[in-house]
Structure formats: structure tokens, C-alpha cells
Amino acid sequence: MSSKNPSSSSKWDFNFIKASKYFYGFSILITLAGIICLSIFGLNYGVDFRSGSNVDISVSKVVTQADVQKVLVDAKLDQEANITAGNDRVNIRFPEVLTDAQAQSLQSTFNSQIDNNASYEINTVDTEIAKELERNALLAIIVASIGIVIYVTIRFEWRFALSAVVALLHDAFLVISVFSILRLEVNLTFIVAILTIIGFSINDTIVIFDRVRENLRFAKKQTHADLEDVVNKSISQTMTRSLGTVFTVFIAAFALLILGSESIRMFSLAMVIGLLFGAYSSIFIASPLWLALRNKKKPSAAQPSKATN
Known part of the structure; x- marks a missing residue:
């Protein structure tokens, strides 16, 4: 007899893990295009990053x-x-x-x-200040990523931490790729937008991971299908909250993009693009990646307890 999980019911009945392969393909396509554009053209730096x-x-x-x-x-x-x-x-x-x-x-x-x-x-x-600003911006993103790895590792485990950081770096790099492909200007407000996007992305990812950890306490964990079912249910149970949060911030960022001044135009655009990428990375990138890493775990600890009550 299985224990009942009070939060197991969900309005969303969808196989997110199966659908994730399409989002992986889309992300890989944008990433490759971004790498090519960055290698050939680089970023279109504004006056903040060049003399x-x-x-x-x-x-x-x-x-x-x-x-x-x-x-x-x-x-x-x-x-x-x-x-x-x-x-x-x-x-x-x-x-x-x-x-x-x-x-x-x-x-x-x-x-x-x-x-x-x-x-x-x-x-x-001047040239030296521009180079220093560029170094500091990169350092800020690296420090933020390291801090997130440490926090998630302590609170959860290294598989959750690795999946979360891959997802947030995915969001940041895809925004950078879009700006490189479209030759949009990169300035200090763009860096602020990237750090803000990282914050929203890790927040949604942590919410899903926390539900995954909770549901693992009530579920069978013997086969890949069992773990896949746990992840799908966890995403379903947090979907309304995640979409509601992203949609609220998206409306504010979109309003700034349309009605805001020219000085924050690139910040608003980066936020709009980053929120769209972040909305699906927590669901279709981070969670399936955690499942893939968890499936590689050796089942030695569960081996002696094959006979269940």
C-alpha cells in the first residue's frame, strides 16, 4: 500500500520529460547560432564597454x-x-x-x-575603464553562479546544483546569443538584466526541485519510469505558480519595453527575452537534466531491500 501525498493532485496532465527533447533541440540550435555569431562578430558593445x-x-x-x-x-x-x-x-x-x-x-x-x-x-x-567594466561584468556572473552552486548543493544535492546552474547559464547565454545574432547593443543595463534573469530562473528551478524532493519521499524510486513520474507530477503541481510569477514580471518588463525611455530599452528587451527562456528552462532543461543524472546513480543502496512489505 502506498502512502498518499496530499499535494499529488494536479490540473496539468502532460509528459514534460518526453517533450523536453524538442526544447533541448531548440536551445542547441540557438546556442550554436550564438557561438558562430559571437566568434565572427562578437557583441555590439555600447559606450559602457568601449571607449x-x-x-x-x-x-x-x-x-x-x-x-x-x-x-x-x-x-x-x-x-x-x-x-x-x-x-x-x-x-x-x-x-x-x-x-x-x-x-x-x-x-x-x-x-x-x-x-x-x-x-x-x-x-x-576610456579604453581601460571599458575593459575593467567588461571584466567586472563577467566576474559578477561567475560569482553569482558559484554562489548558487554552493547554496543548492547544501540545500539539496550536487545533481540538483549542476542542473540548476546549467539551466541559468542556458538562459544567460541564449539572451547573449540573441543580442549577438540581432546585433543589439550591450551596455551596463544589459548586465543588470542578465543577473536579474539568473535570479528569476534559479527561483523557479528551486521551487520545482523542492517539490521533486518532497514527492520522492512518497514515491517508488526503483525504475526510470518511477522517477520520470515523480518529475512530471512535481512540474505539474508547481506549473500554475511558475507561470503566474513569470507572466506578472513579463507584463511589467514588456510595458517598460514599450513605454520606457531609450536608456532602459535594452534592459527591458533582455528581460523580456530572458523571462521567456527562463520560463521553459526550469521545466524542460533543469528537471530532465536532473532526471538523467539521477538515472546514472548506482542502485547499490536499494539492492538489499528488494522484498517489500
């Missing part, structure tokens, strides 16, 4: 990109600058650091031709 100047101009009237381009020509400035023009703000990103004379020329020309009431904010990053 250059970022000029943010607040204006009192609508300014077009053509207006700003004419200012750059008359001020004898770099025509390779990236221009973003809006209703009340203009952003110009120069690949080279502006000198004081160039900055003054830009301001005076802009004031005389477009808006005499404009206000300016100029941020400059």
Missing part, C-alpha cells in the same frame, strides 16, 4: 535624426556616430572620445541650429 562619448541632450521641441546629422556635419564631428532622436531627448553615441573643443563645438552648433534651451550630459569612457 567613446555618449551625449544625452534634453530638448524643448521635436528633433529629427536628419537635424542632428546636419549639426554633426557643421560641427565637423564624426559621421559614424549613432543617433537616437525623440520628442524631448536626443542621444548621440560617438565611437571616439570627444575633446573639450569638440564638445563645445557640438553644443554651440546644436544651440544655434536647433534649440537654444537644450541641456547636455556628456559621459566619456
Whole structure:
């Protein structure tokens, strides 16, 4: 007679483990495309990670990109600058650091031709600072991953820890791959988004793993089918909570993407993409990986107790 688990009922009746092979294939495809793009083109770093100047101009009237381009020509400035023009703000990103004379020329020309009431904010990053920011961003992701491995290993076991870290690195790398493939700009807010995505991903994964551990106490654990049934039931029992959490954050991130300012556009986009990847990685990547690792475990401890009551 088997013990009854009060939480065994679920509204979701689906074989998540069987379906995971399609998600593994999709992830592998995006990962390979990302590796190729990163190898050939690298990332499209913003001014935060490369030397250059970022000029943010607040204006009192609508300014077009053509207006700003004419200012750059008359001020004898770099025509390779990236221009973003809006209703009340203009952003110009120069690949080279502006000198004081160039900055003054830009301001005076802009004031005389477009808006005499404009206000300016100029941020400059030199080569050494850009390299240091890049190293620190990578270090932050590595430290966060190590901390998660230690925490999950102590709370659960190494198989859970390894599966969780693979899932969160999967989420981070797929977002990076999409940004590389689409040549989207990577700046400091992008790194913040990656760390935030890692936090949400590990949270969902821990919820599922905690239910797996709980259900293992009430289930038979003798065959692969038994363990697969435990994982499927555990995912089903936490599905509503996981989707509800992700959907709530997704709506907020999507609203920021549509209605937010240009300065947080890449942060919002990275969050939207990362939440979509994270929504399925905890279910279709981490959990099946744990099952695969658990099935490799030697059944020596269970060998003497074949005869059951």
C-alpha cells in the first residue's frame, strides 16, 4: 500500500520529460547560432564597454535624426556616430572620445541650429575603464553562479546544483546569443538584466526541485519510469505558480519595453527575452537534466531491500 501525498493532485496532465527533447533541440540550435555569431562578430558593445562619448541632450521641441546629422556635419564631428532622436531627448553615441573643443563645438552648433534651451550630459569612457567594466561584468556572473552552486548543493544535492546552474547559464547565454545574432547593443543595463534573469530562473528551478524532493519521499524510486513520474507530477503541481510569477514580471518588463525611455530599452528587451527562456528552462532543461543524472546513480543502496512489505 502506498502512502498518499496530499499535494499529488494536479490540473496539468502532460509528459514534460518526453517533450523536453524538442526544447533541448531548440536551445542547441540557438546556442550554436550564438557561438558562430559571437566568434565572427562578437557583441555590439555600447559606450559602457568601449571607449567613446555618449551625449544625452534634453530638448524643448521635436528633433529629427536628419537635424542632428546636419549639426554633426557643421560641427565637423564624426559621421559614424549613432543617433537616437525623440520628442524631448536626443542621444548621440560617438565611437571616439570627444575633446573639450569638440564638445563645445557640438553644443554651440546644436544651440544655434536647433534649440537654444537644450541641456547636455556628456559621459566619456576610456579604453581601460571599458575593459575593467567588461571584466567586472563577467566576474559578477561567475560569482553569482558559484554562489548558487554552493547554496543548492547544501540545500539539496550536487545533481540538483549542476542542473540548476546549467539551466541559468542556458538562459544567460541564449539572451547573449540573441543580442549577438540581432546585433543589439550591450551596455551596463544589459548586465543588470542578465543577473536579474539568473535570479528569476534559479527561483523557479528551486521551487520545482523542492517539490521533486518532497514527492520522492512518497514515491517508488526503483525504475526510470518511477522517477520520470515523480518529475512530471512535481512540474505539474508547481506549473500554475511558475507561470503566474513569470507572466506578472513579463507584463511589467514588456510595458517598460514599450513605454520606457531609450536608456532602459535594452534592459527591458533582455528581460523580456530572458523571462521567456527562463520560463521553459526550469521545466524542460533543469528537471530532465536532473532526471538523467539521477538515472546514472548506482542502485547499490536499494539492492538489499528488494522484498517489500
